[in-house]
Amino acid sequence: MHQMIENKIQPLLNYISQYVELTDTEKQLLLSKVLYRKYLKGQYVLQQGDICKYECFVLKGCTKMFHVDETGQEHILLFSIEDWWTADMGSFITQAPSDFNVMCLETTELAIFHHDSIETLYKEIPKLERFFRQVIEKAFAASQKRIVRNFSxxxxxxxxxxxxxxxxxxxxxxxxxxxxxxxxxxxxxxxxxxxxxxxx
Amino acid sequence: MHQMIENKIQPLLNYISQYVELTDTEKQLLLSKVLYRKYLKGQYVLQQGDICKYECFVLKGCTKMFHVDETGQEHILLFSIEDWWTADMGSFITQAPSDFNVMCLETTELAIFHHDSIETLYKEIPKLERFFRQVIEKAFAASQKRIVRNFSxxxxxxxxxxxxxxxxxxxxxxxxxxxxxxxxxxxxxxxxxxxxxxxx
DNA sequence: TTAAAAAGTTAATCTAGTTTAACATTATTT
DNA sequence: AAATAATGTTAAACTAGATTAACTTTTTAA
The missing domain is CATH 1.10.10 (Arc Repressor Mutant, subunit A)
Structure with a gap:
């Protein structure tokens, strides 16, 4: 069961195992909630103004997350390649319209956590809450350092x-x-x- | 028991209750691990080069978090007033030397989570892991938006x-x-x- | 295999923000 | 109340990086 998705999202399982160790039951539950999707080069995973419904883990490929300002200028916040994440955290947690676009720069395979199922996952697999806390802590630290670099x-x-x-x-x-x-x-x-x- | 610290850190308890609901037992455990400390204006909570041992919640007062670059210039990343946090997340999670200073701009009262006790807290009160995840998610989202504002x-x-x-x-x-x-x-x-x- | 589109380069001109330095105002300490 | 330190202002000269526009190179598609 879930054999196919298990193969496809193997990089995510490896990645998670760096942070927490899942039992087989937990892994099966996870597999039943995580989505797999393949995007072509140029496709949008998220568009400015839409609500960010997913947190995405890049299994293969490359995406850019960017904002288009009033003058039409594009500002890239983040490139995500294998083993990295992409999502507008602000929009995801508030379910308010996003300021960001996520576009695929190559054919890209994603493992997707849908907003509707992530709460269930946290409740049924508390370890995943721990996992995400740690992932976000790292991302936050990196973001703070980038602000300072941009200034200094x-x-x-x-x-x-x-x-x-x-x-x-x-x-x-x-x-x-x-x-x-x-x-x-x-x-x-x-x-x-x-x-x-x-x-x- | 813990009556004194409970009074002092009341703002933290109120803040936490916006995210998760703690039982009396959990609250007592929390009180036994959280530190209270008062700093005078001008005192440092963290210095560049030191390891960040605390995540601090501002009960009263105001702090600035800043980096001093090679030319001696100061770059302020964050002001924290009542009901906000201050810490170098990067240094806290890796326990590597920090790039940041945290200095009090007023007489400041902090509720302090020590690195040594936070793991225990997470284990004994899983709700707190949920709480911190949500707090950090918010901070991360704010940080990303700030990067874009600085560009655009x-x-x-x-x-x-x-x-x-x-x-x-x-x-x-x-x-x-x-x-x-x-x-x-x-x-x-x-x-x-x-x-x-x-x-x- | 060639045309067209996308990406990258160069150089002149321009501007948002810095530097320097002198001065003005407001807090703080004695 | 005076002296000192801290903070804020002004203006002239300067610079890092933007803009514009013409051109070259590389990639993609017909």
């Missing part, structure tokens, strides 16, 4: 940090999206890269 | 947002700290305020 580092240093911190991501996405993630224009990132070449 | 809004608009969102905080702290929180210089904030006066 120059665009050049932020780029260097990004390169060293996420070398795998840089190879999978166009440069103009890196610029957006760093909060600068593609033209300026181009300038920075040229300068870094000259430095060496 | 001008300094002027960020200040207007701050004013409307945290009118009480603005009245309690010097203007140059607001500037630091917004990621701009005090001189430029001064300019912005003058311009806003002229606008009306």
């Amino acid at each position: 580092l120059s665009a050049k240093d932020r780029y260097i940090y990004f390169k060293t911190q996420y070398p795998l991501i840089e190879q999978r996405i166009p440069q103009y999206m890196v610029a957006s993630y760093l909060g600068i224009t593609k033209e300026f990132l181009s300038k920075i890269k040229k300068q870094l070449l000259l430095d060496n | 809004l001008s300094a002027k608009d960020r200040y207007i947002y701050f004013k409307t969102q945290y009118p009480l905080i603005e009245q309690r702290i010097p203007q140059y700290m607001v500037a630091s929180y917004l990621g701009i210089t005090k001189e430029f904030l001064s300019k912005i305020k003058k311009q806003l006066l002229l606008d009306n």
